[in-house]
Amino acid sequence: DTALWHMLVTARSREGDPAGRAVVGHAVSPDLEDWEVRPPLSGPAGFGEMEVIQSRIVDGQPVLIFSCLPEFAPGVDAPRVPTGTWIAPGGSLLGPWKLEESAEFYLEGIYAAQLVQKRDGEWVLFGFQNGSFTGEISGPTTLKELTNGAPLFS
Numbered sequence: 001d002t003a004l005w006h007m008l009v010t011a012r013s014r015e016g017d018p019a020g021r022a023v024v025g026h027a028v029s030p031d032l033e034d035w036e037v038r039p040p041l042s043g044p045a046g047f048g049e050m051e052v053i054q055s056r057i058v059d060g061q062p063v064l065i066f067s068c069l070p071e072f073a074p075g076v077d078a079p080r081v082p083t084g085t086w087i088a089p090g091g092s093l094l095g096p097w098k099l100e101e102s103a104e105f106y107l108e109g110i111y112a113a114q115l116v117q118k119r120d121g122e123w124v125l126f127g128f129q130n131g132s133f134t135g136e137i138s139g140p141t142t143l144k145e146l147t148n149g150a151p152l153f154s
């Protein structure tokens with residue numbers, strides 16, 4: 001509606017605990033060459049990093065997908081295989097994002113997952129095989145498999 005390109009960017013707030021002040025940065029451009037930095041689309045919610053940020057509308061619900069290693073995520077105490085794809089509800093494709101309501105999609109050994117809608121309307125996630133990075137991308141995992149067919153957010 002604004003005739004602008006919107007870019008969601010990995011960013012950090014200037015305030016708060018450095019270990020938990022990741023935010024969704026935001027920039028706009030009329031031509032993809034000149035960019036104007038805008039205020040973040042979220043506040044800090046305890047994440048130390050938010051990478052590979054994307055917003056989508058799934059079943060009418062705006063969602064934010066991002067990556068964060070478990071050791072930099074709030075409420076994750078047990079060490080495990082380093083992976084971490086998170087999803088948070090929002091008000092629109094530009095937020096505001098409710099990062100405090102984030103839920104983890106645990107995909108064994110997958111990092112930097114991307115949510116893609118197939119031509120038939122089904123949502124799937126692809127991501128990089130994590131570990132000794134070889135650039136290999138996983139096969140698709142359906143969103144229904146990850147949620148056991150339950151709604152994303154109640």
